[in-house]
Amino acid sequence: MNAPSSHVKYFYFAFQACSQKPPSAVASSGHSSPYSSFGSVTLSSRTSSSTQSPPSSHSSIADLSPSSPAPYIRPQPRIQVSSLLADPHTRSYHLEIVQHPLRTAEFGANYLSRVPLTPPIIARLTVRDPSGNSVIPEAELPFLIAHLSLFSGDGYTPLDTGSYIGRPTNGTPPILYGHLVSTVEQLEDLQGNMGLFFLFPDVSIRSRGQYQLGVTLTRITGPSHSGLAEHGTPLASARTRPFDAVPLSEYTAAPPTRLTQSFIRQGARVLTGTYPPTR
Template identity: 45%
Template sequence: MLAESLHLDRCASSEVLGNGTAHSRVHTVSPKDRSKLSINFLSGSTPRADADPYPRHQSSPLSRRARGVNRPDTARNNADDVEVAAAEASNGQARTFRLDIVQHPDRTAEFGASTLTRLPLAPPLIAQLVMRDSAGRIIIDEMELPFLVAQLSLLTSDGSASMDYVTDDEGRSTHERLLYGNLVSSPHLLRNLQGRRGVYFMYPDVGVRQRGRFVMKVTLIRLPRMDDPSALANHGGGTILTEARSLPFDVYPYRDYVAPAQTPLTQYFLQQGARMIPPPPRAL
């Protein structure tokens, strides 16, 4: 009877854990479960699966999704949301560059000669860099980013002429700059409101000296590499890759200016550590 009981213990373990194949592990069966197995054996009935004190349950669909098992790989299926590793993206293949202004300035107040109390453009201009490889995929090449900068310049409302300097009554340009602030931005790796990672250029402290209606131009420049012979041949000058223009905005008299509310994009970039709050201005 003892041998039959031991045989029942092993059979119960194989019935629960196996599906026609042998399993080397033997579970320890409690005296209560041993009695149930003996009764089932004497009555000729098949032992139930709940005799195993450690039943194996299939994962529910919810638990599988929580672990990411059923989560689709959208990053690789969507050609507009692909990030290529730096080693793969820096293999010398041809690529294209585009600047998209994702936040246009709306207004500001003229600061005249009071550079210390100037008000910046609101909301601050934000441009996104879109870099594509030879296959048309959007890439983020972090090895390339240290050599990229974006420069800001001022144009007339129709974009036909440059307005970087103040003109006198006869229309001649003076040495007094019309656009003031940090006009060159380095790239920032941030996530947008949809959670997608991207490269952005920001100008949080730029002001305009005189009232009027203007357009901003953003120019993407690649700085020369010291190990690039072609850059040395060009006397170390940068290469213009692309440019973009903002929508027209207005510069009001200081007394008539009303600042707009902070945008959700500005708030989200601030939460990620971007320096969007303008620093204290310095005198020319």
């Protein structure tokens, strides 16, 4: 009877040994379980950053399987998302004349004797999204233009809206002459800040007197039946200070400004014959 009893005890202890869990399968306070040890993600809404903890040393092979990919960590955006999603029709536009002309010489009927306004007119464009953030609408820039109109010295009487839109004149030669339309350029100002600028380096006046120039910002909508670009609703406008058109014999060009020279060094399309770049 003793032999069967010893066999029973042997099988009992063998069963107890097989039923015990290995130490590596027991989650402890210092190690995570195999089902959660791949990596934890901590998100902070205040800093929009994320950190990932390294895998535990007790991770199983199942943790590295294709069915358990690493969580995607979204990088923090460097620009305002609202600026990207803003509709062009909800943006606001502001023009500011940052360089006013001082004088020019009348050219009368002699086009070869015409001289440009000095210093050249420079207008700065500021675009803001609905949240008030200053933005540079890259996709819209090719469709934004600024054009000039001539007013009396007091600014009340429009004298010449220019012939840039292809409208027929009434037979009288225009007072305002030259390149009256400008496209936007991205340049640095004297403080090193990037901005949007319109330059008018080739503008002349036919008759002597005192005048003001108006700058109007417009978005081009598309070609018309005549093949010319149609102009949409004006987006912004600004006026120069009064300037003089004097007889050629009395004319002395205004000295070049630091802003003009800075833009020339950056590659702006300004008459280099009138304003040679300096270093």
